[in-house]
Amino acid sequence: ILNVEQSPQSLHVQEGDSTNFTCSFPSSNFYALHWYRWETAKSPEALFVMTLNGDEKKKGRISATLNTKEGYSYLYIKGSQPEDSATYLCAWGQGGKLIFGQGTELSVKP
């Protein structure tokens, strides 16, 4: 079984805090690593698609890094805001399909 693991499962932070999550995936047969944000009552929204070892991507206050050799990716949020509250999903691309982790649920309190 090829699993994608995310930690922590949930996170509660104060507005202004910086935070990070981890996604672990099998390091063999790597094609791509995706990050999505899923707000309640909305559709999952793509944040990043990363394909190269050592890749770093940034979108506003959110950034991500990728280590394909050891099989992990980090997602960072700088200065969390209440509107960042959502579930953050990572997905490992392999053989034409995505395998999703269970997500990290982030709650940012004003």
Place this chain on the structure above:
Amino acid sequence: ETGVTQTPRHLVMGMTNKKSLKCEQHLGHNAMYWYKQSAKKPLELMFVYNFKEQTENNSVPSRFSPECPNSSHLFLHLHTLQPEDSALYLCASSQGHQTYEQYFGPGTRLTVT
């Protein structure tokens, strides 16, 4: 608005009913997907279509029958479902396969009674 629409948004059906879920994408993408989200479980891929051809069936029971008449439309036909099939069913599309981001619809919340 992601450019992917799904109907209906909510569906309640009995175990002997036959119903269909519809997905339409307005993005010109070549690949379309069905996912299942059960409570407390990761998003689970069900089917993948690429240029209208099915390229992945993730060991889905035959009571779920997909149909892709063209690259813009995807259906999921449901018959004799079980209560454990109650879940959120999401459709997605992408320009290509795993190196391209996927665009998701809002989902259909299905309840099987």
